[in-house]
Amino acid sequence: MAAQTILFDFTLDAGKTATSIQRQEVARIVRNELEHVFTQLELAYSMESMDNGYFSVLHENKETIITCRIFQQGLLTINVEYYLAAGKEPILSFDTGKRLEKALAKSLQALSGQKIPTLKRGDVARYYPSADERIIEYDIDTLVYEARSPFQKIQIMHSKTLGNMLILDELQNIAESDLIYTETLMGRGVENYEGKEICILGGGDGALLYELLKENPKHVIMLEIDELVMQACNKYLNTICGDVLEKRKTEQYEIIVGDCVDYMKKFIAEGRKFDYVFGDLTDIPISDTPIGECWDFIRTIFEHSFQLLKPDGKYLTHGNGTSCLESLQLFEDQLRLLKPKVKFTTTKAFVPSFMEEWLFYQVTFA
Amino acid sequence: MAAQTILFDFTLDAGKTATSIQRQEVARIVRNELEHVFTQLELAYSMESMDNGYFSVLHENKETIITCRIFQQGLLTINVEYYLAAGKEPILSFDTGKRLEKALAKSLQALSGQKIPTLKRGDVARYYPSADERIIEYDIDTLVYEARSPFQKIQIMHSKTLGNMLILDELQNIAESDLIYTETLMGRGVENYEGKEICILGGGDGALLYELLKENPKHVIMLEIDELVMQACNKYLNTICGDVLEKRKTEQYEIIVGDCVDYMKKFIAEGRKFDYVFGDLTDIPISDTPIGECWDFIRTIFEHSFQLLKPDGKYLTHGNGTSCLESLQLFEDQLRLLKPKVKFTTTKAFVPSFMEEWLFYQVTFA
Known part of the structure; x- marks a missing residue:
């Protein structure tokens, strides 16, 4: 069981997102590009009158839900989320995602942009922080053991490349x-x-x-x-x-x-x-x-x-x-x-x- | 410039999310727990009548926006997003986030849950996929060089621990x-x-x-x-x-x-x-x-x-x-x-x- 969350973000010239009207224009461009990939896209909700930004919810058949947020400082975030049944192909593949990122960056004349690699939700826990709180995704395929002692939550997870790993209170210890x-x-x-x-x-x-x-x-x-x-x-x-x-x-x-x-x-x-x-x-x-x-x-x-x-x-x-x-x-x-x-x-x-x-x-x- | 996105997900007994009424009960528990951290929380929007799920938008002062999605299969995803000005403390710290995850897991009697380490958006690009499409966050502090050749986008990024890295078309090559x-x-x-x-x-x-x-x-x-x-x-x-x-x-x-x-x-x-x-x-x-x-x-x-x-x-x-x-x-x-x-x-x-x-x-x- 898993949902997929695909995050995009773009840095825009802050001069293009300073006013509510400008942010609505950015939102229009975003929606237009998204419609090339999600052809049945509909607007469900928007908060347009925010002092400091714009927020909207778009969806395709109520299955893929996309939130779009524009910060007055020139930052745009787009979050795409859908349920991926076992054995099905992703709705937004690696390549389609990259193409969408490039198309958005071009239409928006973005200063920079990135597509964050797809996050898998609800599957076996695989995301752990490094010592400096960076996200690391392990190639974990099995939860081997789980128990709660009087002191901590103990898990042994199996990683395809690192072997069994000892996880204590959701922090990686040794493998x-x-x-x-x-x-x-x-x-x-x-x-x-x-x-x-x-x-x-x-x-x-x-x-x-x-x-x-x-x-x-x-x-x-x-x-x-x-x-x-x-x-x-x-x-x-x-x-x-x-x-x-x-x-x-x-x-x-x-x-x-x-x-x-x-x-x-x-x-x-x-x-x-x-x-x-x-x-x-x-x-x-x-x-x-x-x-x-x-x-x-x-x-x-x-x-x-x-x-x-x-x-x-x-x-x-x-x-x-x-x-x-x-x-x-x-x-x-x-x-x-x-x-x-x-x-x-x-x-x-x-x-x-x-x-x-x-x-x-x-x-x-x- | 950066926004922070903090993702939580929980696996619930599918018997607790099968009907619309059950999903609204889950949403009520989620909102209740979130209000302990976000005391000014308001409901902005909800899609309750979905055949296969529930979706809502909550916010605090229109600054922190939280989406909550409940899939009928028993998966719950919560996405928290806010703008973090330079030098400010995160609204949801590492420890507060972990505590919130634990409180939610307990109230929801979740089968499993995780808080994905905080994602930083709009800052220097730092997320790249591994060969098997896992997300890796590099400790990149500077974009040293960027140019577009007739063949590809060329970037040199500086990582604190790996030194300069060659990134071609947003894929890591050598450091x-x-x-x-x-x-x-x-x-x-x-x-x-x-x-x-x-x-x-x-x-x-x-x-x-x-x-x-x-x-x-x-x-x-x-x-x-x-x-x-x-x-x-x-x-x-x-x-x-x-x-x-x-x-x-x-x-x-x-x-x-x-x-x-x-x-x-x-x-x-x-x-x-x-x-x-x-x-x-x-x-x-x-x-x-x-x-x-x-x-x-x-x-x-x-x-x-x-x-x-x-x-x-x-x-x-x-x-x-x-x-x-x-x-x-x-x-x-x-x-x-x-x-x-x-x-x-x-x-x-x-x-x-x-x-x-x-x-x-x-x-x-x-």
Whole structure:
């Protein structure tokens, strides 16, 4: 089941859309061009007397509904929407859409124009935002798993090119394609984990634990809040987590299901120290601990982590998309607030399922 | 200048949207939830008597216009659109939008729902389709160059993470980030170009010529139809094409501006042979030669290319996105039609600016 929404927009000389009469003339040209494609077009409604714009609803057989909006600033948006039954050809194909865009741009003498690639509505969810809130359409063909834990909505979606993907609260987390994410986070080939004591905060997908165990650490402890995430990943993401989520405790590692902040406090009280602490939590905090806003949470994690580190220990974590300059700056501001002082380096990698380059931090005592 | 369009869609139990009265009840719930966010909401228009659905227009101060459509099949689409002046905060933020989606899904007892990431309209063109017609939003911040040649519309756009990008007729071609594209096309490290004679069909961005010249070939001839593309790339893509487009003829290479089919015919008539022929043309043919539809064009290119190859020569070309199974199949069907018979291998690479994995072909005489 799906509807198709096809959006066009055009930038016009603002001198041509300043008055109500001018906007009606633009609307007339639009309707004329649309009628070449939608031959049964009828006007259903229009708001012509708006101070700052024009809006109309056109339709063909009440099946294809087209809204047309003209902003006084010189912007024109056209939204076409219809129901596409399974197996039917689109009413507005890729090529027809492009031709319509060109014809409209020409008739309107537009300064610029674009046809946004067709959006599919009501089908399996396939649109997710990148770190900088750009729209990404994944080639998802199946919802493999869906459940709601006490902490979040958990989905495993299958992408034709990326494999199974873990989606938490409608945000993309990791996919089978993303070994590079884990390898960059852990600095494979740079860091030496042999004989080391390691603590992972979060990491419920199991990929980091799986890769770390290949490097012969002394012991890894993982603090993950959401049992159900681990069950889902164990079942559907085992190309990236192997069988590490099958058992909760071996000689090499232990997975504790609980709030990492609580356990960090416990470890601090016990005087326990690690060579490496990994921040592998979701971007949006799901801890129950009442610690205020997002940045306060992140700083709390930092503070506790550094109390758990040996003097030459390292805190390794993901930052954000490299295009999110403001967010990365805020992140680094939090690092600079820490006492005792810390210093950091960064690495980056293009993560296939994020469809963007991602920045990773390596933080040590200054 | 930009408008924001925020799309929501929900899948409902079709038993709840089958009759006009049921659809009006759904519309009432939608309006009620929308009023929590848009407190001045008014109904401007509704089409309630449609056989197969319901459609209404709501607005707040005639500034934010919301259309709501309910399809009898159980699909509900909500489109929110408003003008966002530069420097202003969005009326519907990311978080508010997510909360609204959750509230609607709950009140409607929806089977599934999604908020499509906000679309920006009228700003610099940033939405391009992938090979399988998925929408991709690039982090484009500037239109660097735009011109119309006799063959196509040429744009250079700047992406914050991918560098300058070459856009031809509103399709993404290559970006500064895409060395992997050229290296996979040429099979770097696998093929030996030393002392070889090479012909490039297309390749106007200069990247392939630039990389081939590093491998000490005897001579490279490049047949590119569009002078203006080369001028644009020489100026704005020189991180990937170096200075090879500065000169049109040296001892090592020659660039001929013309229709490659004409020159291939000429070379065939002269009995000229190459060790390698590269198909590096745009996906949609822009040749003037009247040779019918797209696949006929591609087969013509194949046939001529193989007439130009030495018995142990190779034809190297890009195929399509690996998710375009049907298109790749058609491509291989064309290869199987060739006489004398050919055989082929494939390689693939994730091309950053395509945001998808791409398939490349290596074709030899069978």
